[in-house]
Amino acid sequence: MTSELGVEGFIHIILNLLCLGIAWWALQAFRFDLFVKNPKSTQAALLKVLAAIALGHLLARFFIDYFGAVRFLPYLF
Template sequence: MLEGFGQQAVIHILVNVMFLVITWWALQSFKLDLFVRDPRGPKAKVLLILLTIAIAHLVSSFFLDYLNSSLMLRYLW
């Protein structure tokens, strides 16, 4: 029983890290200089990091919820 919790934790961590990397990569092409005064400054970097974390959290939560729901479908019948 506890092995299932461990496997679920590893999948959760890997999915979160994967979506963090994908989101960071995708936001690198975003023209941040249109929205902030100094796009190379520390405030812009912190904003980019927070945006990455927020978007990655939303996407990974959706993906993990979808995965969990699809795994629960086997208990339908």
């Protein structure tokens, strides 16, 4: 039981990091210079990092919830 929780935690960490990377990559196509005063500033870079973390977390949470729901489908029938 404990090892299963450890593996599940490890999968969650890897999935979160993977989704963070995907969100960062996707945000590279977004033109932040249209929405911030100084796009080269530290604040603009921090905004991009925070947006990537937020989007990555939402994406990872979606997949974690989806796979959690799929695990319960055999109990439907």
